[in-house]
Amino acid sequence: MIRAENLTKRYGDRTVVQDLSFTVRPGTVTGFLGPNGAGKSTTLRMILGLDAPTRGRATVDGHPYDRHRAPLTRVGALLEARSAHPGRSAHHHLMALAHTHGIPRARVERVLALTGLTHVARTRVKGFSLGMGQRLGIAAALLGDPAVVVLDEPVNGLDPEGVLWVRTLLKSLAAEGRTVLFSSHLMSETALTADHLIVIGKGRLLADTTVDALVRSSGGASVKVVTPEADRLRTLLPPGARVTAEAPDTLLVTGLDAPGIGRAAAAHALPIHELTPQAPSLEQAFMDLTRDAVEYRTERRPEHQGAAA
Numbered sequence: 001m002i003r004a005e006n007l008t009k010r011y012g013d014r015t016v017v018q019d020l021s022f023t024v025r026p027g028t029v030t031g032f033l034g035p036n037g038a039g040k041s042t043t044l045r046m047i048l049g050l051d052a053p054t055r056g057r058a059t060v061d062g063h064p065y066d067r068h069r070a071p072l073t074r075v076g077a078l079l080e081a082r083s084a085h086p087g088r089s090a091h092h093h094l095m096a097l098a099h100t101h102g103i104p105r106a107r108v109e110r111v112l113a114l115t116g117l118t119h120v121a122r123t124r125v126k127g128f129s130l131g132m133g134q135r136l137g138i139a140a141a142l143l144g145d146p147a148v149v150v151l152d153e154p155v156n157g158l159d160p161e162g163v164l165w166v167r168t169l170l171k172s173l174a175a176e177g178r179t180v181l182f183s184s185h186l187m188s189e190t191a192l193t194a195d196h197l198i199v200i201g202k203g204r205l206l207a208d209t210t211v212d213a214l215v216r217s218s219g220g221a222s223v224k225v226v227t228p229e230a231d232r233l234r235t236l237l238p239p240g241a242r243v244t245a246e247a248p249d250t251l252l253v254t255g256l257d258a259p260g261i262g263r264a265a266a267a268h269a270l271p272i273h274e275l276t277p278q279a280p281s282l283e284q285a286f287m288d289l290t291r292d293a294v295e296y297r298t299e300r301r302p303e304h305q306g307a308a309a
Contacts, residue, residue, distance in 0.1 A: 001023065001025055001148075002024035002047060002060055002148060002179060003058070003059050004022050004023075004043065004046075004055035004056070004057075004058045005057055005058070006019050006020070006055060006057075007021070007046055007057070007058055008042065008054045009042050009046060009054050010054045016039045017039040017042050017046070018202075018203040019056070019082050019204070020056070020200065020203065020205055022198050022208050023119065026174075027178075028179075028180070028196050029170050029180045029193055029194050029195050030179075030195070030196045030198060031183070031190045031194030031211075032044070032183040032198050033183070033187075033190065034206075034290065035293055035294045038202060038290075039202070040152075041079070041183075043058075043200070044077075044079060044152055044183065045079070048077050050068040050079075060074065060148055061074060061148065062068075062117065066168075069103050072100070072101045072143060072233045073101055074144070074148060075150065076142050077141055077149075077151070078134075078138055078140070079152045081130070081133040081136070081137035081157070083137070084140075085125065086125050086126030088125055089121065089123055089125065090112065090120060090122075090123065090136050090139070091108065093136065093140070094111065094112065094136075094140060094149035095108055103143060103144060107145070108143070111142050112181050113138075114139070115138055115139040116165070117139060120132065127159070129159045129161055130156070130157030131159060133158040133225050134154065134158055136150065138169075147177075148179040148181075149178060149179070149181070152182070153183075154166050154182055155184065155186065155189060163189060166193075167189065169180060170193055171193065180301075181198075187281070190282060191211055191281070194211055195211065196208075196209070196210055197209070197211055199214070199286065199289060201289075201290045201294075202293045206293065207289060211282060213283055215280050215285045216280070217285070218284060218289070219220070221252075221254070221275065221278065223253045223256070223257065223258045223261055224252055224278055225251040225253055225274065226249055226273040226274035227251075227265065227271060227273060229265075229270045232268075233251065233264070233265055233270055234256070236265075236267075237253065237256060237261065238256065238260070238264070240255045240256070241254070258275050258277050261275060262275055
C-alpha cells in the first residue's frame with residue numbers, strides 16, 4: 001500500500017505539491033493523472049525517497065521508502081527509462097542491480113523473458129530504441145518481485161503490441177494482490193487499464209475515484225449529428241446546447257439530447273443523416289475536471305470552437 005499524507009513540496013517561493021493526501025491499495029490498478037506541471041513526477045519522487053517533502057510524508061507499506069532494508073524487493077519503480085548506462089548490456093545492467101540485493105541470476109533471466117528482451121540481452125543499451133529502453137526499465141522494476149510497482153508513463157515509446165502487453169501486465173500484477181500505480185497522458189489507454197484514479201492539478205488533489213464514477217460525473221454525454229445543413233442547424237438549437245464542428249457536415253452537440261436535436265431539425269425541415277448519442281469518455285471527463293489546472297493553454301481555432309444559439 002502507498003499512502004501520501006499532506007504531501008507538500010516547495011522550491012523557493014514556488015509550491016509544486018500542496019497538501020496532497022491519497023491511498024493506493026493492493027489488488028487495484030491505480031492511474032495517476034494530471035496535466036503537464038501538475039506535480040505528478042515530484043509526487044512520485046517523494047514516494048520513492050528521491051525528493052524530501054517540505055511537509056507531510058509518503059509511506060510504502062507503512063514505512064518511508066528509504067527505511068526498507070531491501071527496497072528493490074518491496075517497491076519496483078520506473079521513473080526514467082534511459083537510466084541504464086549506455087555502455088552496458090541489458091543483462092549486465094540487471095545483474096548489477098541484482099547484486100545489490102542478493103537477487104539470483106535466474107530472476108534476471110526471468111524478467112528478461114517476461115519483457116521480451118531475451119534476444120537482445122547482450123546488446124548494449126545505447127543501441128536500444130525508446131520502446132526497448134522502456135521494456136528494460138520495466139524489467140528493472142520487476143527484478144525484485146516487489147509487492148508495490150510504480151511506473152511513470154510505462155507505455156511511452158511502445159508499439160500497439162507493447163501497449164497491450166503493459167496493460168495485461170499491470171492487470172495481472174494487481175490480480176496477484178500487488179499495489180500498482182502508473183501515470184499516463186493517454187486517456188484511452190488509462191480507461192482500459194486502471195480501476196481507480198488519482199487526479200491532481202496544480203499540485204492539489206482533484207479526484208480520488210473510480211474510472212466509471214469520474215466518467216459518469218462529468219456529464220459529458222454528447223450527440224453526433226450529420227446533416228448537410230450543419231451551419232443552419234447550429235443557429236437553431238436552443239440556449240445551453242454546446243456545439244463543436246467535427247467536419248463541414250458533422251456536429252458534436254452536448255447539453256441537448258438526440259430527441260431535442262431531432263425536434264429542432266424537424267421544425268425547420270432540415271435533413272438529418274445521422275443522430276447518434278456518444279457515451280462520455282475519460283478524456284472528456286479529465287478535460288472538464290482539469291480545465292482550470294492547465295499550465296499550458298492553447299487557443300482553439302474558431303472553426304472548431306462551436307457556438308451556442
